[in-house]
Amino acid sequence: MSVKLTTRQVGDVIVIDAVGRITLGEGASTFRDTIRDLAASGHKKMLLNLGEVSYIDSSGIGEMVSGFTTVANQGGSVKLLNLTKRVKDLLQITKLYTVFEVFEDEAAAVRSFA
Amino acid sequence: MANNEAAEARTVDQVLDSTLDSVDSAEEVVLREAQELGFDEDDLHRIGMSVRECMVNAVVHGNRYNARKKVRLTVSRTADRLTVVIGDEGEGFDIAALPDPLANENLLRHSGRGILLIQAFMDEFQIRAREPKGTEVKMVKYVAKAS
Numbered sequence: 001m002s003v004k005l006t007t008r009q010v011g012d013v014i015v016i017d018a019v020g021r022i023t024l025g026e027g028a029s030t031f032r033d034t035i036r037d038l039a040a041s042g043h044k045k046m047l048l049n050l051g052e053v054s055y056i057d058s059s060g061i062g063e064m065v066s067g068f069t070t071v072a073n074q075g076g077s078v079k080l081l082n083l084t085k086r087v088k089d090l091l092q093i094t095k096l097y098t099v100f101e102v103f104e105d106e107a108a109a110v111r112s113f114a
Numbered sequence: 115m116a117n118n119e120a121a122e123a124r125t126v127d128q129v130l131d132s133t134l135d136s137v138d139s140a141e142e143v144v145l146r147e148a149q150e151l152g153f154d155e156d157d158l159h160r161i162g163m164s165v166r167e168c169m170v171n172a173v174v175h176g177n178r179y180n181a182r183k184k185v186r187l188t189v190s191r192t193a194d195r196l197t198v199v200i201g202d203e204g205e206g207f208d209i210a211a212l213p214d215p216l217a218n219e220n221l222l223r224h225s226g227r228g229i230l231l232i233q234a235f236m237d238e239f240q241i242r243a244r245e246p247k248g249t250e251v252k253m254v255k256y257v258a259k260a261s
Binding site: 023024025055057058059061062063065066068069086090093094095096098099 | 134137156159163166167170174215216221222223224225227228230231234
């Protein structure tokens with residue numbers, strides 16, 4: 001199973017609910033295209049909900065980082081919500097916990113964009 | 115005990131095409147052997163991900179999807195360890211020349227984290243040049259160290 005991404009608006013924050021695997025191939029490219037499309041349409045506050053993501057490989061991590069820099073370069077930010085233990089471990093190993101803001105509570109995450 | 119260990123010893127050897135489908139099939143083959151050795155879910159995830167990262171390196175960066183070049187996968191299991199060897203027919207590379215993915219100036223790079231993850235997830239990681247050309251990676255996970 002590749003990744004399925006659905007978006008919803010919470011205030012002025014776009015929440016991206018991801019389900020499945022973000023790995024090299026269809027999963028990573030779907031993820032990349034979604035973030036780029038949202039950024040191109042003017043969204044600057046993105047909250048990526050990874051609670052239902054079972055697997056991210058280094059390509060998926062790369063797309064997360066690229067999405068982060070794309071949005072940051074446009075004056076926005078991408079924050080992460082509901083990380084599984086495995087994804088948390090990946091952020092620890094890669095030191096990306098120093099890059100991404102991570103939340104376990106959606107309301108708190110949305111408020112943090114204010 | 116010795117007989118049991120001998121009965122458990124097994125080697126699977128495959129020659130795979132340079133495609134992303136081979137990444138999936140290699141992961142399946144290795145995980146099947148790893149499950150037989152009794153690794154838990156977390157270790158199976160780490161092993162599977164290490165195999166994926168290594169196979170992607172071989173298919174994408176080593177063989178560059180070249181249909182004439184193959185990837186050699188060897189999975190060996192004994193009572194105490196799982197050994198995976200993956201070899202490509204690419205131009206090879208100098209691991210020492212790779213940018214450090216943990217250096218602050220490299221944290222936002224798009225790629226370059228695969229080997230870091232393999233080293234974090236497996237108990238042993240060795241890389242060497244193949245003759246006449248290519249790269250071979252050997253990864254070991256010990257059953258006794260399985261958490």
